[in-house]
Amino acid sequence: MAAPVPARPRPRVVIVGAGFAGLSAARELARHDVDIVLIDKQNHHLFQPLLYQVATAGLSPADIAQPIRSIVRRQPRTQVLLDSVDGVDKAARQVRLASGAALDYDALIVATGARHSYFGASWADRAPGIKTIDDAISVRRTILLALEKAETSRQEHLAERAEYLTFVVVGGGPTGVEMAGAIAELTRAAAEAEFPHITRHCVRIILVQSEQRLLPSFPPSLGAAAQRALEGLGVQVRLGSRVTAIDDDGVIIADQRIAASTVVWAAGVRASPAAGWLDAAADRAGRVIVGGDLAVPGDPHIFVIGDTAAVVDASGKPVPGIAPAAKQMGRHAARTALARLRGAAGPGAFRYRSFGNLATIGRKCAVVDFGWLRLSGLLAWLLWSAAHIYFLIGFRNRLIVCANWAWNYITFDRGARLITGIDRTM
């Protein structure tokens, strides 16, 4: 089945990656008479914007993930492969898979996303980022174990105790702001209710941002609102600061050493190695530089979209690395690929339509930028919640997430506060 078959009844489009961009391309293509092969190294699509909630024990992994097969079950010409790509043979029009198979394509859509980037440093073990469910569970374990260890550490070990109760988040974009806010709420609720030896004054949360304000992709007034909200939750915001070292004891921020057992990385991403497979030009973050048609220059049947692509859209602006943009790119690449397979002209250059930009800070506060309207506070948070629940794939997940959030909101109870995989760390 995965072996090359000489004559195919329909053209075959291979999509690599089932994130927002890849899935959106697959959905668009499913309405047309083409065979689709959707390859991902995970069996599930992940609603990444809520992954920080898994890392801070508000949601369970299954609340924000859905098996890819289940998403495309009503698309008879879509085949799902759990596999990863080793390379692309552009001359033979074949994708080489890690399992050893080679897969012919008539059009190829690469949407393999990005991982965090440590700018060359080897800090991954000490300061995990949050891109996959396993990442999020690992961060959750680190945070919850730190609280347990602080609670049971003895009086003669005050320094050790302070280290357990210091949480450093590196990066002041939406992910960093959301993580810092969620850690503040998790530790505050834990200190109030369940850890008698921890008060909220024992807990120190530091958000390190290299630029001079938080949320640089938002208007300055919303960055300032986010900072006020975080400081209200007890987070220390360090603007214009850089982390110069991370080691077993903690971090060094501008020559100051801060002992911290939990360090979370939300500072930089690096695109998947697709540029290498395609022998294509990439920008500094490893993203493939594609044309306005989202195709690799010189190869009109290979498209790169989502966080793997560096795109300047028809309005001349770079397209942001957020879910709505990824979905729009998926649709556009699918339509262009279809047109070209039929020998027709494509829909022209991609144009990103922004429906707004959202980030949340805590249980009752978010910032929303619609361009014509800027909101912060509770109303923004309600909008943020509604949007995220609406866009969560699958009715069932929406229902469960709603119930979970309603419950958390009413009771401050964090149901997913489990430490698993503990045998590996203790």
Next chain:
Amino acid sequence: MAAPVPARPRPRVVIVGAGFAGLSAARELARHDVDIVLIDKQNHHLFQPLLYQVATAGLSPADIAQPIRSIVRRQPRTQVLLDSVDGVDKAARQVRLASGAALDYDALIVATGARHSYFGASWADRAPGIKTIDDAISVRRTILLALEKAETSRQEHLAERAEYLTFVVVGGGPTGVEMAGAIAELTRAAAEAEFPHITRHCVRIILVQSEQRLLPSFPPSLGAAAQRALEGLGVQVRLGSRVTAIDDDGVIIADQRIAASTVVWAAGVRASPAAGWLDAAADRAGRVIVGGDLAVPGDPHIFVIGDTAAVVDASGKPVPGIAPAAKQMGRHAARTALARLRGAAGPGAFRYRSFGNLATIGRKCAVVDFGWLRLSGLLAWLLWSAAHIYFLIGFRNRLIVCANWAWNYITFDRGARLITGIDRTM
């Protein structure tokens, strides 16, 4: 705090293990004027009777587990320690903890449960049992990966494909019966809806039972009913069979080799090493032999309860290793300990009150034995569901599990069908 403090205002009862037995003891003690220290190596209590549902992707871990701190948050004299026990110094009345601390006790209640036992063989890696959340997630990953690999295996590899689609469950007690039924339903639903190259006739599920009937702890008629129900789901039941070897290729059952990539162990358990800590007599399964008062003979302030204890109750019958019996033992040990701390006579010998015995076979079938009433089929399943949801700790979990089950029942959708930790296996 964990260090010995010379003068304590109240007697201190140390409980090791926060399963059904330990938690029930803690709840009973919380009503009286004693200090309680509850030690567990996990941060959560686990509703073990539903763990097979996590292993077969019906429920998420957080649906059946709750942080111990959250359970005892309204018990001001109960302290929770995330730690494990290395030994007990009976002369000094101290528990030695893995973290290095020693903890004084006036009474000690040991409820450390059991792990699976391979009767001396080294089959744990190849045939995992299901006792912890990590066990269940690991089995879930094995089953779901086997389906994915079978779906994408090529025609020239028919034997490999058959191996992926063969599932062997070892042990015909309630856990084995429940696992075999749940695997049958999971694979059938997957074959029908989402794996176009797998039909239900490709899947082989074998339940191996050494005795001559299933569910030996139930009346023979219910064992036979369970067998009919399983066979109706396509499970091959092998009675009077023993697994003599398990290796990388599969299992050997009575000289017949069966190639299977998934083998689940539900055959035997071995108690925790408490008998060693206490230098007490144990039975063949490692369970501490305690008196009718649930105390270690010769040491009236040390109690062993739940799956760690071998108990013959006041009626002369051995107490079964199930959740209701564990809870009753917890209450009884707590009352006896309290009485002895006050110098009073205890409540006498433990007497197990059976409220019935339940096991489920699938979405619509269970067996229930009330003694005076024996049921199998849909009505038994409804009773089983009601009982399990009722006894799940925490209202929130009940709500979520209800919603999940209702959804699964209506749609056949298995929401928790995620393969995580995949990087370690692929």
